Amino acid sequence: MAIANLHDFLFTFFKANHCDILENRGDKLSIQLTDKMDEYLLNRPFYWQYVKKLGLQGEPGKITLLTNPLLDDEEGEPIHFGSPRLQQIFRLLDEEGKFVRLYQMVQVDQQTALVPWLVLNIKVSFIGKQKKEAIKSIGINMINGGMINNIIDQLEKIQWDTKIPDFCYNLSPLIRLKSSYQRIIQLIEKELQETEHDWAIESWRHMEEEKKLLDYFYQTDKKDYTALYKKESEAIEALYRPQIAISIINGGIFHMTQSTSLNQLLD
Amino acid sequence: MQIDLKRDVDFIEKLDQKVKDDGSFSSWELFHLSYQASVNNLTTDFKGLRSPTLLPHVTFLTHQLECAEQVLDDMNGRAILADEVGLGKTIEAGLILKEYMLRGLVKKALILVPASLVNQWAMELTQKFYIPVTTSRKRPVWDQDNIMITSIDTAKRQQHKDIILEQNYDFVLVDEAHKLKNHQTKNYQFIRALQKKYCLLLTATPIQNKLSDIFNLVSILKPGYLGDYQTFTEKFGKNHKTLEHDAHLKQLIQKVMVRNRREDTGIDWTKRNVETVWIDFTAEEREAYNNLKEITEQSSHFAAITYLRELCSSREACYVSIKKNLLQENKENKEDYAAFLKCIEKLPNHSKALKVVELIQSMNDKCIIFTEYRATQVYLQWILQQNGITSVPFRGGFKRGKKDWMRQLFQEKAQVLIATEAGGEGINLQFCNNMINYDLPWNPMRLEQRIGRIHRYGQTEDVNIYNFAIKDTIEDHILRLLYEKIQLFQRVVGNLDAILSDLQLTNIETEVEKIFQESKTDGEIKIKIDNLSAVISNAQDYYEQEEQHGNRESS
Numbered sequence: 001m002a003i004a005n006l007h008d009f010l011f012t013f014f015k016a017n018h019c020d021i022l023e024n025r026g027d028k029l030s031i032q033l034t035d036k037m038d039e040y041l042l043n044r045p046f047y048w049q050y051v052k053k054l055g056l057q058g059e060p061g062k063i064t065l066l067t068n069p070l071l072d073d074e075e076g077e078p079i080h081f082g083s084p085r086l087q088q089i090f091r092l093l094d095e096e097g098k099f100v101r102l103y104q105m106v107q108v109d110q111q112t113a114l115v116p117w118l119v120l121n122i123k124v125s126f127i128g129k130q131k132k133e134a135i136k137s138i139g140i141n142m143i144n145g146g147m148i149n150n151i152i153d154q155l156e157k158i159q160w161d162t163k164i165p166d167f168c169y170n171l172s173p174l175i176r177l178k179s180s181y182q183r184i185i186q187l188i189e190k191e192l193q194e195t196e197h198d199w200a201i202e203s204w205r206h207m208e209e210e211k212k213l214l215d216y217f218y219q220t221d222k223k224d225y226t227a228l229y230k231k232e233s234e235a236i237e238a239l240y241r242p243q244i245a246i247s248i249i250n251g252g253i254f255h256m257t258q259s260t261s262l263n264q265l266l267d
Numbered sequence: 268m269q270i271d272l273k274r275d276v277d278f279i280e281k282l283d284q285k286v287k288d289d290g291s292f293s294s295w296e297l298f299h300l301s302y303q304a305s306v307n308n309l310t311t312d313f314k315g316l317r318s319p320t321l322l323p324h325v326t327f328l329t330h331q332l333e334c335a336e337q338v339l340d341d342m343n344g345r346a347i348l349a350d351e352v353g354l355g356k357t358i359e360a361g362l363i364l365k366e367y368m369l370r371g372l373v374k375k376a377l378i379l380v381p382a383s384l385v386n387q388w389a390m391e392l393t394q395k396f397y398i399p400v401t402t403s404r405k406r407p408v409w410d411q412d413n414i415m416i417t418s419i420d421t422a423k424r425q426q427h428k429d430i431i432l433e434q435n436y437d438f439v440l441v442d443e444a445h446k447l448k449n450h451q452t453k454n455y456q457f458i459r460a461l462q463k464k465y466c467l468l469l470t471a472t473p474i475q476n477k478l479s480d481i482f483n484l485v486s487i488l489k490p491g492y493l494g495d496y497q498t499f500t501e502k503f504g505k506n507h508k509t510l511e512h513d514a515h516l517k518q519l520i521q522k523v524m525v526r527n528r529r530e531d532t533g534i535d536w537t538k539r540n541v542e543t544v545w546i547d548f549t550a551e552e553r554e555a556y557n558n559l560k561e562i563t564e565q566s567s568h569f570a571a572i573t574y575l576r577e578l579c580s581s582r583e584a585c586y587v588s589i590k591k592n593l594l595q596e597n598k599e600n601k602e603d604y605a606a607f608l609k610c611i612e613k614l615p616n617h618s619k620a621l622k623v624v625e626l627i628q629s630m631n632d633k634c635i636i637f638t639e640y641r642a643t644q645v646y647l648q649w650i651l652q653q654n655g656i657t658s659v660p661f662r663g664g665f666k667r668g669k670k671d672w673m674r675q676l677f678q679e680k681a682q683v684l685i686a687t688e689a690g691g692e693g694i695n696l697q698f699c700n701n702m703i704n705y706d707l708p709w710n711p712m713r714l715e716q717r718i719g720r721i722h723r724y725g726q727t728e729d730v731n732i733y734n735f736a737i738k739d740t741i742e743d744h745i746l747r748l749l750y751e752k753i754q755l756f757q758r759v760v761g762n763l764d765a766i767l768s769d770l771q772l773t774n775i776e777t778e779v780e781k782i783f784q785e786s787k788t789d790g791e792i793k794i795k796i797d798n799l800s801a802v803i804s805n806a807q808d809y810y811e812q813e814e815q816h817g818n819r820e821s822s
Binding site (some may be wrong): 009065087094096152159167200239243 | 365368399763
């Protein structure tokens with residue numbers, strides 16, 4: 001699921017980063033930053049260097065974001081999809097939200113076993129003349145090796161905590177972490193091999209065509225142009241040679257009760 | 268064919284290490300936000316734009332969307348946008364920039380536009396595209412991630428230049444890029460030296476003169492793409508006609524250039540009504556005109572013709588300029604001129620100015636008046652005010668802020684904007700659809716620019732253009748023999764400058780002046796101007812045929 005409402009997204013983001021929200025209207029958000037967020041968002045490294053060197057208490061800044069870009073407010077900073085500030089926040093999230101180890105929040109009064117799942121959100125990029133991307137969210141049960149697609153949709157329905165709940169204990173994985181990872185990747189690669197890649201054929205054809213045009217232009221006896229020709233030819237390869245890249249957006253281990261674990265597979 | 272596969276090697280190692288070290292992990296919220304952001308930034312389709320759905324308040328035209336898609340999908344963000352004037356190149360550029368920003372591919376951009384257009388660009392990008400921009404004011408900051416709008420002249424100043432050249436830009440845009448056609452200029456070398464990933468060059472006239480123009484533009488985008496300069500010129504010479512005849516070259520250029528013409532856009536352009544308003548001099552004015560003509564015929568000074576033109580515009584314009592010249596030099600027929608000045612001092616209001624008042628009172632709508640002369644501008648403002656008509660002046664020499672202010676005053680308060688020639692460039696006045704050419708420039712290009720101010724994309728009304736000319740004067744010749752013959756008012760704005768430079772007629776004004784100066788009789792003037800317009804008109808026909816030929820070939 002993509003971001004449905006930018007304002008709510010930002011609110012959750014600053015809350016999750018332990019910032020106080022000073023003002024929250026439908027189109028305006030004022031935030032008291034923490035030291036860490038100030039360092040990251042406000043771009044004043046010298047200030048923080050100085051503060052740390054002298055062992056002082058830093059004074060983190062405030063930020064006001066206007067989620068309606070047409071709002072005329074002198075103090076606020078308009079934020080919209082594509083704006084540098086939002087890109088900066090997305091980049092921070094890339095690092096901040098990368099690795100998890102989470103436990104299902106349950107209230108139990110007897111010993112309860114939790115099943116470990118490795119969950120990976122994976123981006124597959126098809127890069128040629130153009131670029132296309134797809135996201136896969138795959139989970140593998142580290143006890144029995146069962147795998148499911150779009151696991152994120154299921155995880156969204158459950159409450160998670162970074163600490164293991166009382167009376168719960170972790171089952172030890174039978175499939176090691178790295179093997180679990182490999183199984184997911186192999187699944188994706190197998191799928192890729194079974195797909196027709198018209199885009200790649202098209203891109204390859206385009207590459208050949210561009211090279212032909214280049215040849216036509218360098219039909220000259222003078223040897224001085226060989227270096228230039230080579231450079232251009234390489235640039236064409238770099239631009240059009242088809243490539244598939246698999247990268248992990250984020251992921252980690254989710255410990256869940258056996259019944260949740262079973263439901264995952266049944267859904 | 269072979270597809271390379273690139274795997275992620277980092278993630279699992281790091282995760283494994285973290286588990287072993289019992290390190291710190293993210294919360295569910297941050298994990299989930301990060302996933303959402305990734306979905307949001309995903310390019311789910313090989314083709315297609317994402318910004319139109321995010322910008323529902325803007326209606327994009329089909330050719331603008333297609334242009335943006337073509338640049339993004341086929342040209343990898345390095346292109347010449349060469350639509351004809353008024354088709355919305357700014358919109359196309361804005362769309363492309365926004366798409367790249369949405370995909371997270373552009374964070375730092377440099378937008379180089381004429382100084383007079385800096386504010387207009389800033390307004391369009393913020394209001395239409397929600398792109399936060401910075402304009403270079405007193406102390407521009409170059410070394411941050413931002414979308415900076417400035418002029419080439421500011422950017423290449425010594426105190427800025429070095430730091431700008433150190434920056435790594437994701438996106439560089441140059442408006443009015445035809446000014447870069449000469450690779451020996453400082454501007455050209457500056458643009459070439461910028462470190463840039465994506466690059467857009469905007470111009471309505473990609474080939475102004477010779478094929479090497481396009482070679483130089485393309486070399487900014489893809490150095491070496493058309494080979495080297497020497498080989499290129501050897502192969503294609505300097506004649507521009509070859510472009511249509513060399514399929515290979517054409518194909519290459521089509522891969523880096525988008526050019527839409529009005530007729531291809533499929534949009535209903537509002538109509539352009541052109542009316543010539545003929546005016547008779549009063550007996551007194553006629554006498555003064557003939558009098559001046561006699562004096563000027565005695566000397567071949569080039570200013571002599573100017574005096575006649577000025578008298579057709581206003582007594583004031585003529586007076587100021589004769590007076591200035593008389594003071595400066597020791598002139599022949601000084602006494603004659605002095606006597607003439609005495610005589611025109613007594614003239615009542617100019618017939619043409621009275622006609623303007625009459626016309627504006629009858630139209631009861633906003634109107635732009637263009638004149639060639641400052642003195643006429645002042646005089647017109649005065650006479651309009653005498654008749655209870657509000658007006659604001661506009662000159663090229665105004666500072667940026669004053670220009671914006673005048674434009675706004677015109678839009679909100681005044682009925683009339685009186686502009687001198689230099690004001691013709693660089694502001695868009697689509698909210699007005701009446702234009703009076705109070706006097707005609709002798710360079711058809713400038714007339715095209717005037718019309719382009721109001722008859723452009725965004726104009727919703729039919730455009731009325733009134734050309735004022737006084738019968739049996741120098742104006743009469745120009746209008747009948749030059750403008751009507753080349754059908755400037757009927758033809759769509761576009762390739763005239765290319766045609767003129769093709770004919771080596773870049774300075775048509777001097778050409779016409781020469782004709783007036785060197786001809787002994789009115790008959791001779793007529794024949795010569797007639798010949799001149801015939802040449803232009805033929806070239807126009809030829810050009811249009813070529814373009815049709817070219818279009819067929821490309822489709």
